[in-house]
Amino acid sequence: MVVHVFLIRNDKLLLLRIKDINNEYFNHYSVISDYLERNETINQAAVRSIKKIVGIDIEPESLSMKGLIRRKNAEENNIEFFFECSKWSGKIINNNPEKYKNFRWVSINDLPISTIPYIKTAFENFGNDFEFYDID
Helix, strand or coil, rough: CHHHHEEECCEEEEEECCCCCCCCCCCCCCCCECCCCCCHHHHHHHHHHHHHCCCCCCCCCHHEEEEEEEEECCCCEEEEEEEEEEEEECCCCCCCCCCCCEEEEEEEECCCCCEEEHHHHHHHCCCCCCCEEECC
């Protein structure tokens, strides 16, 4: 299981460019994401991931669940949770330079073509109500 967090500020979304050449999405943009650890709730995983990847602190109640995707292919069958967060404390930094080249704020209405396709689909299709998508 994976958690993803859409950090939103002033109608802009924080995207991270993937640096790891072993990642199938090398040089694509993603959002904060990480696998759940053993005995961790999805909210705890989101809070931990945000701190681990961009160094900011959030309160669990500032997370808003936006949707769920079951993403499957020949190698994996993942359940992926998507949250939105627009309230935090601290300065955003690249705490994971071995995985991410850099980050940038982009308009929520104009995501780059190099955004990971399922991340882009999730962001563009999740409205105010909780939604579920099944992606092959």
